[in-house]
Amino acid sequence: MKIAAIKTTPLALAFKEPYHWAGRVDYAAAVVLVEVETDDGLVGVGESVAAFPAEGTVAALRGVAPLFVGQPVFDIERLVTKARHLGSFNHTPWQANFVLAGLEMALWDILGKAAGWPVYRLLGGAVRDEVDYFGFVQGDTTDELAEDARELARAGYGVIYLKVGRGEAADLRNTAAVREAIGDRRLRLDPNCAWSVAEAIHMIARLRRFEPDWIEQPTALMSIAALRQVKETVGVPIAADQAVFTPADVYEICRQRAADVIVLSPHEAGGLLAFGKAAAIAEAAGVPMCLHGQGVSGITDCAQHHLGLRTANLTEGNQIMHQLLVEDLIAAPDLTPDQGKLGLLERPGLGVELDRDAVRRAAELYERDERYHHS
Numbered sequence: 300m301k302i303a304a305i306k307t308t309p310l311a312l313a314f315k316e317p318y319h320w321a322g323r324v325d326y327a328a329a330v331v332l333v334e335v336e337t338d339d340g341l342v343g344v345g346e347s348v349a350a351f352p353a354e355g356t357v358a359a360l361r362g363v364a365p366l367f368v369g370q371p372v373f374d375i376e377r378l379v380t381k382a383r384h385l386g387s388f389n390h391t392p393w394q395a396n397f398v399l400a401g402l403e404m405a406l407w408d409i410l411g412k413a414a415g416w417p418v419y420r421l422l423g424g425a426v427r428d429e430v431d432y433f434g435f436v437q438g439d440t441t442d443e444l445a446e447d448a449r450e451l452a453r454a455g456y457g458v459i460y461l462k463v464g465r466g467e468a469a470d471l472r473n474t475a476a477v478r479e480a481i482g483d484r485r486l487r488l489d490p491n492c493a494w495s496v497a498e499a500i501h502m503i504a505r506l507r508r509f510e511p512d513w514i515e516q517p518t519a520l521m522s523i524a525a526l527r528q529v530k531e532t533v534g535v536p537i538a539a540d541q542a543v544f545t546p547a548d549v550y551e552i553c554r555q556r557a558a559d560v561i562v563l564s565p566h567e568a569g570g571l572l573a574f575g576k577a578a579a580i581a582e583a584a585g586v587p588m589c590l591h592g593q594g595v596s597g598i599t600d601c602a603q604h605h606l607g608l609r610t611a612n613l614t615e616g617n618q619i620m621h622q623l624l625v626e627d628l629i630a631a632p633d634l635t636p637d638q639g640k641l642g643l644l645e646r647p648g649l650g651v652e653l654d655r656d657a658v659r660r661a662a663e664l665y666e667r668d669e670r671y672h673h674s
């Protein structure tokens with residue numbers, strides 16, 4: 300069974316409400332739908348994480364396509380490694396990972412469909428019957444955030460996740476209100492790299508009375524040293540997110556004992572196999588993994604769910620993102636957590652059924668809406 304063609308479609312995924320985080324406010328996310336066809340007529344779907352404009356991701360996929368077309372679908376490790384080492388990616392290893400993960404996802408979808416089994420079974424089998432997801436608090440004002448947090452707690456989420464890094468006064472006000480709204484449920488705070496080391500130490504000292512479950516990536520993008528300095532000082536659990544992308548980064552975080560937990564997506568790691576390697580390194584170091592989410596649809600949420608089912612050292616309160624969208628790209632399965640949990644997926648492959656009308660609308664939105672391309 301050989302790869303016959305790779306089709307790419309840039310899409311804009313509009314958020315239901317403005318997505319506030321330390322960096323900025325987002326109104327939509329860019330992804331590229333990857334559809335891989337085989338010579339015997341199977342089609343696998345995947346999703347590459349992009350940024351506006353997504354033409355760079357489309358071009359990168361076009362650039363690696365000749366390495367894949369005509370090759371056996373089964374040779375995932377060999378093909379993806381070869382593509383990652385392609386000259387055009389040498390200066391941008393993360394870009395390669397974000398691009399290639401969508402293509403690799405589609406290959407796993409094909410293998411699952413060919414075998415008649417869900418992907419998690421091909422990746423070692425389930426170590427749990429369900430994966431726990433966090434309730435992602437949305438809103439701008441303190442009242443909006445507290446009300447949404449109350450709703451999420453009422454819906455049964457055991458872990459509630461709040462973006463901070465929006466200024467000291469707002470952070471303290473929002474965290475106090477959300478803590479009060481959710482009672483003794485676990486509360487995670489994510490400033491998304493907003494603070495210097497000194498600011499992080501100051502802010503975490505002020506936020507610790509709200510008993511955060513952990514503080515996620517308080518300091519600079521890619522700095523393991525800053526993360527370690529904060530962790531050694533504050534006495535509150537610290538999660539590494541934007542300081543860790545590849546399995547090699549996971550090794551370095553673990554070697555330096557720079558974080559208590561690692562937040563990672565298959566897009567950051569470079570695919571489902573690479574995520575598995577990263578998780579194995581962390582597992583050997585006694586460090587748990589938490590599934591991370593970029594702005595993605597149910598295609599990626601589904602792929603990540605297979606990883607969640609098969610990863611031994613997984614935390615509770617993993618990230619899921621499709622619920623933030625005006626419209627998901629998939630008609631099935633239903634990925635709405637029950638009490639924060641999603642169970643086994645038994646359809647072959649990733650198990651996703653595309654909603655072709657929704658895909659068409661997302662493609663039109665991408666073509667039409669110039670605002671997103673320059674945000």
Ligand SMILES: [Mg+2]
Pocket residue numbers: 489491515516540541562
């Ligand atoms: Mg984060």
